[in-house]
Amino acid sequence: MRALLIVNPNATSTTPAARDLLAHALSSQVQVRVVQTTHRGHAAELARRAHLDGTGLIIVHGGDGTVNEVVNGLLGAPEPAAMSDLTIGPIPLLAVVPGGSANVFARSLGIDPDPVVATNQLIELLELRERRKIGLAHCDGRWFTFNAGLGLDAQVCEAIDVARAKGHAATPTRYVRTAVRAFFRASGHEPTLTVEVPGHDPVDGVHYAFVSNSSPWTYLNRRPVAVNPDTGFDTGLGVFAMRSMSVAASLPVVRQLLTPGSNPKSRNLFRIDDTPRVRITSSAPIGLQMDGDYIGKRTEVEFVSVRDALTVIAPSRG
Template sequence: MRAVLVVNPKATTTSERSRDVLVRALRSEVDLSVRYTRRRGHATTLARQAAEEGVDLVVTLGGDGTVNEVVNGLMSALPTTEAAEGSPAEQLPALATVPGGSTNVFARALGLPREWPDGASMILEGLRLGRHRTIGLGRADDRYFTFCAGFGVDAAVIHRVEGSRRRGQVSTPSLYFRSTLAQYFLASDRRHPAIALQRPEQPTEEQLATVIVQNTAPWTYLGDREVNPNPEASFDLGLDAFALRQLRVTSTTRAITQFFGQQPGPHGKQVLRLHDLTEFTLVARRPQAFQLDGEYLGEREKVEFTATPAAVRVIC
């Protein structure tokens, strides 16, 4: 089996020594080539090249941003519609992700352990046993995502956190909590909800204040705790959407508290939840912060979402 390991050398929880250990372990199972990312977006190019070379497996060592770039690189290598046969997962290399970031939502949602040595051991076992699963992806305009997207407050919070990290702060639950409070109380227009959610042949949901889209559950983790606006979301189904109609202190606090429970998940007059959607569009009267898989992508006034079933084979 031919494989490519895409390494983010800036991954927060790995070192050069640990990378060497991983490479040796993988080479005991596969014919491995190691490629390092040099800049933002480089993993996309490396993954596409690997797919075009006809490798059987692409392994990532990095965080959720590296995984997102690799997935987009793989999907960009799909043959044209005329030449395509079968699902995307049947035409592309398999994917394995060794958790190397600060949160590793995608890997943990697949059931991999949080720490990279345990995650690598589980992947090696999966390779030996031929164990894999096929998952769907979400797509926002022309970019795929593995576990979540955000339009509004949560994306603005990520933008704040990224700014703090560039100034040398460490990504911690405390940093996210402080950033959330600052965004909510100091920078959000809580009186004038601006977002509409449009679905084919369905009434438009108007005056939404913020929207979270999930391709799986959980949405993210707070340390070891799952955060679940849409606990029924699944890699095996379409997309789930959670929205708040207003950002009032009482109703918002209640909904966020419900994120940490199990079924039925957040509920109430100010909550909108939609399950297993094939396609929908978010439209805003003013630009909204936008994020995919925890990466801030700027402001948008419109984003079209679609579910892509059976997109990737994952070793887990």
């Protein structure tokens, strides 16, 4: 099988040594070509070309942003009414060796966050021919793999992007500090969001909303943070929408999110774990993020779940 290894050399935990180890290990299983990304959007371009030239496997060594680019390069613009028209020929298999800071997508699939361990894991999975189909989601004309959101998390992603541009690493500590600052800046603002899901009355007065395609929503180092624990790659979307920004209402919810095995509940929280779509509108432009990348401000977004959209090299149960 011909394979393309896409490496983002600027990702948090990618190194030339890890790249070379991965390429050497893969050569025992597949005919591998290695390409490093050089600019934003390059991973999508490489994935699109590899798909068109019949490459059977794409391995991503980078963070969640690089994975997102590759997925969008493979599948093209989402057109749910005509999925058969999205691509030309069979879609290559996808594998990920983590190289970013959070690596939410790979870890949600059961891939070890350590690149060396993940490399050995990938070789074993290739030997066993182990793979699984997963669902994806889309909104605003592009795909996302694990989560998207309007409001608070988008503000955090925007601030982290600015910090990265200034040379600051996207560490868990920086994410927490940024999230706390964003929360208190937004706490005095009026809610602008209305959430609509099939089978439920519209929920208004929402300050921020997370939409998940998998669980956990993110990781703090090795600790999973699960906003919709019953959402997964084999279900519809999870929705987590808060109707309060008060400290008294928020702290119990945060405590639940950080407690393993908890099922977040609050009278100020609207949460559903399996819906095919969700429409969120805002009375004023509000930030949107997908897979940790800040997209921009929107007033209306529809999120759609697509089952069995992609086949990945991963343990049968992530």
